[in-house]
Amino acid sequence: MTTASQPVPATKPSLRSDGEPLGPRVFRGILQASIALSILVLATLLIDVVLDGGSKLSMDFLSSPASSSPANAGIEPAILGTLWLIGVATVFIVPLGVASAIYLEEYADPDKWYNRLIEVNIQNLAAVPSIVYGILGLAFLVRGPIELGATILAGGLTLGLLVLPVVIIAAREAIRSVPQAIRQGALALGATKWQTIARQVLPASIPGIATGVILALSRAIGETAPLIVVGAAVFVTSNPSGLDDKFTALPIQIFEWISRPQEEFQLLAAAGIIVLLVILIAMNSVAIFLRNRYQQKW
Amino acid sequence: MPSITTPGGSSAGAPKSGSKLVSGRSRRGERLIQWILAAAALVSVATTLAIVVSLLAETVLFLREVPLTDFLFGTEWAPTFAEPTFGVLPLVAGTLLTTFLAILVAVPLGLAAAVYLSEYATPKVRKTLKPILELLAGIPTVVFGYFALTFVTPLILQDILGLDVQGFNALSAGLIMGFMVLPTIASLAEDAMSAVPHSLREGAYGLGSNRMQVATRVVFPAALSGIVAGVVLGVSRAVGETMIVLVAAGSIANLTGDPRDPVQTMTAFIASIAKGDAAVGSITYQTLFAVGMLLFLSTLIMNMISIRFVRKFRQAY
Numbered sequence: 001m002t003t004a005s006q007p008v009p010a011t012k013p014s015l016r017s018d019g020e021p022l023g024p025r026v027f028r029g030i031l032q033a034s035i036a037l038s039i040l041v042l043a044t045l046l047i048d049v050v051l052d053g054g055s056k057l058s059m060d061f062l063s064s065p066a067s068s069s070p071a072n073a074g075i076e077p078a079i080l081g082t083l084w085l086i087g088v089a090t091v092f093i094v095p096l097g098v099a100s101a102i103y104l105e106e107y108a109d110p111d112k113w114y115n116r117l118i119e120v121n122i123q124n125l126a127a128v129p130s131i132v133y134g135i136l137g138l139a140f141l142v143r144g145p146i147e148l149g150a151t152i153l154a155g156g157l158t159l160g161l162l163v164l165p166v167v168i169i170a171a172r173e174a175i176r177s178v179p180q181a182i183r184q185g186a187l188a189l190g191a192t193k194w195q196t197i198a199r200q201v202l203p204a205s206i207p208g209i210a211t212g213v214i215l216a217l218s219r220a221i222g223e224t225a226p227l228i229v230v231g232a233a234v235f236v237t238s239n240p241s242g243l244d245d246k247f248t249a250l251p252i253q254i255f256e257w258i259s260r261p262q263e264e265f266q267l268l269a270a271a272g273i274i275v276l277l278v279i280l281i282a283m284n285s286v287a288i289f290l291r292n293r294y295q296q297k298w
Numbered sequence: 299m300p301s302i303t304t305p306g307g308s309s310a311g312a313p314k315s316g317s318k319l320v321s322g323r324s325r326r327g328e329r330l331i332q333w334i335l336a337a338a339a340l341v342s343v344a345t346t347l348a349i350v351v352s353l354l355a356e357t358v359l360f361l362r363e364v365p366l367t368d369f370l371f372g373t374e375w376a377p378t379f380a381e382p383t384f385g386v387l388p389l390v391a392g393t394l395l396t397t398f399l400a401i402l403v404a405v406p407l408g409l410a411a412a413v414y415l416s417e418y419a420t421p422k423v424r425k426t427l428k429p430i431l432e433l434l435a436g437i438p439t440v441v442f443g444y445f446a447l448t449f450v451t452p453l454i455l456q457d458i459l460g461l462d463v464q465g466f467n468a469l470s471a472g473l474i475m476g477f478m479v480l481p482t483i484a485s486l487a488e489d490a491m492s493a494v495p496h497s498l499r500e501g502a503y504g505l506g507s508n509r510m511q512v513a514t515r516v517v518f519p520a521a522l523s524g525i526v527a528g529v530v531l532g533v534s535r536a537v538g539e540t541m542i543v544l545v546a547a548g549s550i551a552n553l554t555g556d557p558r559d560p561v562q563t564m565t566a567f568i569a570s571i572a573k574g575d576a577a578v579g580s581i582t583y584q585t586l587f588a589v590g591m592l593l594f595l596s597t598l599i600m601n602m603i604s605i606r607f608v609r610k611f612r613q614a615y
Contacts (some may be wrong), residue, residue, distance in 0.1 A: 024510035028418060034410035035427060042434050042478050045445045099338030107332050108339070122342050127531060127601040128594065129538025131565050132349060133592045133612060134572070137353030143578060158402070161345055168342065222438025225540035225565065229572040251440045251541075258545055266448055270579050273441050280436060297315055 053270025061271055065237040070264035075272055077236045078253035084240050086250055088156025094213060097167030105175040106197055126165035130228060133162040134229025149216050150231030153243040158230050163216040170212020174205035179265050207294035214287040222252035250276045255256055358588035363581055375551035377585045388551040392561030396543050397536040399472025400479050408483030416491035417513040434482035446474040450519055466548025466560040475542045483532040490524020490608030491517050493615045508531055527607035534600035540565035564593045
């Protein structure tokens with residue numbers, strides 16, 4: 001419908017009428033209260049954890065192994081186990097995720113059924129319950145055809161498979177945001193398709209990809225259920241020494257402490273949660289920093 | 299904001315025009331590289347296949363011992379007893395109960411947050427609020443479980459509200475799971491509402507609507523497919539969530555609708571069996587896969603519905 005071309009105010013907030021009647025004002029209040037409630041729950045959770053676990057945090061806690069006496073129990077093997085798992089997952093998902101993303105964005109013809117299948121499949125995989133990945137790890141990596149046993153390698157690969165769709169989706173977005181003109185310029189200068197991708201598109205999308213990888217890894221760090229199914233050990237008193245070692249991880253250790261009825265162990269769990277959250281916040285800060293520092297405005 | 303983004307819209311166009319730009323000349327290795335990249339993309343398909351195969355193999359063995367109807371419609375779940383029974387309904391009931399409670403929290407709060415962020419918040423407010431809500435999504439679920447077990451149940455439910463709940467109960471697990479699911483619903487719904495063209499809003503304002511009317515009668519219906527996608531995906535998340543229910547809802551397979559009782563969900567059962575180290579080949583080991591199959595299929599259906607609805611709203615605008 002064509003109306004007289006009266007210049008419309010550019011932003012929608014300016015359209016607000018100031019004498020709002022009661023109904024809409026209540027409605028707005030309800031919306032604000034809903035958000036406030038969500039934030040309140042988040043804040044309560046964080047404060048509760050810090051109050052519970054703060055007193056247990058110490059250098060001894062960070063540098064001692066698990067123990068059946070809560071006074072001596074620490075979290076060192078769990079922290080190292082988590083680092084090992086994340087290391088394995090990173091080595092696995094970065095090349096695979098980036099390669100998949102390049103294929104889907106630069107090579108795949110979206111009208112072909114098999115490419116659409118890959119795409120829908122990745123979207124679905126991103127929403128498969130994490131415990132199902134644990135079953136996959138148990139059946140294929142720990143016991144079945146590959147038979148790695150309940151090792152760091154099996155656990156890390158399971159976590160890698162779990163977050164691979166996240167990496168692919170993030171990398172695709174980063175690659176897609178590189179303007180077409182860059183590709184056309186490179187091709188016009190005689191570069192082949194792969195040269196264009198490897199020397200122009202990929203370097204330009206690295207910040208976006210790195211952000212996506214870090215966010216994916218921070219999801220992997222908090223995953224507990226798949227590691228339980230894969231067979232993480234719950235009582236580990238020695239630090240992991242290699243890929244074929246048995247392992248525990250931060251969330252597993254936290255879960256183990258939560259499951260014990262004694263109050264002391266609950267507090268240890270809270271202290272473990274603080275450590276886990278600090279690691280997550282650090283990783284997210286790096287991701288946000290990368291995004292703000294290197295984000296290209298084309 | 300004048301920028302009306304159409305998420306996903308560019309994905310269809312870009313690669314196609316990219317491939318047209320290739321010169322006929324091909325350097326050695328270019329083909330090979332393309333095959334390697336395609337192989338990497340196929341790993342995700344292989345993952346799905348591997349999931350199906352690993353679930354199916356043991357499920358078939360399980361169904362040889364237990365008739366399918368006994369499994370699906372039986373009301374006693376006691377696979378580790380001396381005289382085991384394998385009726386999965388108590389686990390399904392536990393899953394439905396906690397999911398229902400979570401949705402009861404997540405849908406109203408999540409949609410309210412989405413409407414506020416998309417229709418009311420100034421860009422600055424939105425820039426602060428969105429990361430905070432995303433933070434909720436980033437909290438590991440075992441942490442939510444801890445919170446439900448050690449704070450919500452004893453302090454909020456028992457002391458403040460004076461409810462007669464047990465130490466492990468579906469109520470606290472379900473409510474807290476709602477806050478875990480909330481960002482999923484809020485972010486998909488907000489995407490959909492932001493994608494609604496501004497001309498629709500301006501038309502409604504021009505006819506004298508106020509902001510509430512625009513939000514509820516124009517933007518909300520116009521974004522409905524995206525909102526449905528978010529809710530369905532939220533349900534799928536809640537069904538598949540393990541740690542909150544494992545920690546806070548207990549481990550008694552209980553055919554009950556009473557949220558004050560302890561329940562066991564499908565996911566929590568899988569985790570507890572896996573923790574117990576069942577012997578390979580035993581029927582207990584196989585139940586893990588049979589329940590896993592049921593879980594995978596139900597979330598798969600919901601994910602497909604959600605993906606379909608997302609596509610619908612992306613096509614519309």
